[in-house]
Amino acid sequence: MADAALTPAAPAQREPHHFARIFIIWLVATAIADILIWFFLYPHLAPGRLTSSAHGDQYDMTVLLMCAAPVLFAVWLWFGYSCIYFSNRGTVPEDGAWYERDSVAIQVSWIAITSLIVFGLFVFGTYELIAPAGAGGGEGPSAIWRPPGAPSSSYAALHPKPWKPGSHPALLEVQVIGQQWLWTFRWPQFGGMETTSLYLPTNTTIQFNVTSLDVIHSFWPYRLGVKADANPGVNNVAYTTTTGQTHSFTYRCDELCGIWHGDMIGTGHVVSQAAFYRWATTEEKKLAPLTRHLPPYSLTYTPSLHGAGGGLYPQLDKPTPKSTGS
């Protein structure tokens, strides 16, 4: 029907129904592609299903792929078909079909269809962002979309309830501290200890409090479906909920932070709740002598000239004999 509208004075001679041809090929191709995407690609798509947010992101990616396939096919088929049927391979140019006016119907329906797709995707994306509590993305210091049991204020986040296996809703807080070029973790529910290894319990909602001591980093445990920038002086909160499956995962830095940006990686482990509790309490005891020397647990830290990452503005820090020059 579109081609009829484009050429209102179409001659009566029998021409193949180009639009119908494209439409049928498109329908078949889209159906096949979407079936393949849903049944064969979806289960294997990044970032997997090992946490609630990872599964949500995977589902979103799949839906978007299924929406993208018909759009891509429509344009590809249209271009391909036109190149075959509406081309002139001779050396003498010929004029294409003339028409007096641009069809308003085509323009309006095009705008309507693209707007429909766009607003549909917006509603879908917003739902998928809000319902799973931020979809694993960093939500800043006071997250507005929280899972049940999450502390509602910075103060509450600073003083979380203790975590024990089986306690419900069992929210575990992990502070992630980025610095050039290393991640460390502090555990407010285990005496504020600081570790370089990351263990998480199964079937638990985790609150990552991500911050930095120097430049911007981005904490990205890929398999957990979590990503949150680590800004100096900012507590960036991200949530996810682990499933019952134990596994190991890699975490990386996803924001260029200097020469060893690519080396800010480590392996974390999701273990059973009991095993996690054993690890955490053992570490807490083992690290107690060191923990005493750490600055008290806080949501952000400001390093001094003498600490990690300090020294950028020495004249504003406390004067020391060495830096009292003009």
Place this chain on the structure above:
Amino acid sequence: MAIDQELYRPPPPVTPPEGGSWRQRVIPWWPHPNILTGILLGAGGYALGHFLGNVIAGNWARFGNTNMNDVALIIGYLVATLGFLVGIGALNYPVAKIFGLDPPLAKAAPRGLSRYFAYTPDHKVVGWQYLIGMLIYFFTGGMFALAIRTELLFPRYHSHIFNPETYLTIVGIHGTMMMMMMTSVIVGPFGNYFVPLMIGAKRMAYPRLEALSFWLTPPAYIILLSTMLVGGFPTGWTGYAPLANEAVQGMDGYEVAFALMALSLIITSVNMIATIVDFRAPGMRWTRLPMFVWGALTTSVLTALAPPVLFAGLYFMGMDRTVGTALFVDAHGGSSYLWENVFWFFGHPEVYILALPGFAIAAELLPVFTRRRLFGYNVSAAGMIGVCFMSWFVWQHHLFVSGINADMRPLFMLTTEVISIPTGFIYLVAMATLWKGKLRFEVPSLFVLAFYLNFLIGGVSGVFLSDVPVDVTVHGSFFVQAHFHYTIMGGLIFAFFGAIYYWIPKMTGYEMNKTLGWIHFWVMFIAFQLTFIPLFIVGELGMPRRYFEYAPKWATLNQTASAGAYAIAISMIIFVINLVYSMVWARKRSVENPWFSRGLEWQTATPPPPDNFERIPLVLSHPYDYGNPIEDIPVADLRGVPTPAVLAASAAGVSGGSDEIDDPPGPGAGPGDRGGEQ
């Protein structure tokens, strides 16, 4: 409508000074404005600026401890640029005016090759300067891309070609070169060269500003490359603070070079907007404006408004790094978000500054090669205007996981997705123009088709990135990198090469070799897919951008991408061979209008005479009325000064109140020159 350009006359001849003519008095070459004097004064200016900086800040503790005086370097760069501009003669006119003197009259415009190295108000020469300059910048940036892909051939620990500082500097220079030096890749060469020709003007509105806009780019280029001598910069083209605050001196070069380019962009766009608004020939109504001119106009609106924001940000950064303000340092009351916001408030419009000229070239060329009326002229222009407008409301989609304004993410998701509606207009126009056309597969049309196919993938993957849950996975990964290379390299650069093949016969009068053009296209097209499709996958699998070492499981995909990058380089070599062979060696005369285009720029002589048109043409019809069986009207009457009858007919058409784009003027219009309608 258009101001009377007949009033513009070349400057009067120079009267010889008392006591003899120019020739008799032997004046050495160096007091005259020229590029060698510019280079000398630039070098001297650097030394002077550096000395001044050491005088001012040499005993500051923050520099004394590190022996890296950022003040000296920045002042050195600035005075060097000033010296270069003085040497090349950019300041003669304005300074003379400021002191109330008669501006020094130009000697007879230089002829031959030397004028391409001069500060010249000739818009066609500036167009050539831009074209060659942009190709040089593009190939330089491409070399850095090859260096990146070479380093990424091997994952970890095996064999490093660079050390990490060098690698990050290479990444940064590649990005900065491509994103800033290449910003005016189309508006610079083709905008300056063809906008006056396409709107029927004899020159640009502000010829001196036009020259200045180009001559700011070589200092920016040199300064950007010079960062390698002072330790490079570790931030990539985005220059995120506070990493930029703690970076070594190379960062200063990034700031100054980027700021000079921002200045150049602002100047270009002011000139372009004034020209398009004021210099249109009679009959060149807004509804007859070629699509390329619409693209130049909307792009210029963005380049007039976005770079000032960048300029401010760079100024903040310069202050942070020199006098020790702490605008970006959280510990002293600043915020790392400030730079992110300022940068992307510039950066996202910048992305569309790079996309719109591609849209424009594609829409301009497609009707020529399908020989069918451009479908939806109004929709096509509206799409560009819509993109231009919407691009101001999306910048925080770069910050979805940064923790800032988390509650605003749905809004920025919406605006980002809404921008795909006007972008979609571009596809509606293309698809309907292809339909029942008579598409000819010439080299330019192949590049245009490739533009649409590549940009489609870039655009659709952009919708993925706008979806926050998906962005949580792919943000900052190679997926993003592949996405914007599809839009910029696959879109803009393909359109750029299409435009070169399309317009070079007009600019030189010589044909490009078609076989080499075909080989160039196919190698580039296939190699491009080979390079960036694996990078989509590797990003989706979790590889962050700007990695120096990566997990061995990603090696195959990275190696495929590297192979593709080398193949792109080969296609570029083929292009250069074609350019040199066709223009220098073969020099095969091109026919007057090889593509049978109706465009106004094709109606004048080839190559265009110094004043473009003998008389200001009278535009009679729409540039895309191909195959109109009802009334075969030429696009313009080049006899210029219209007869009263023609004028009356044209005026009747103008004031007829009809918005239709194809209303014919009265029969008095006469056939005129019908170059387009063979």
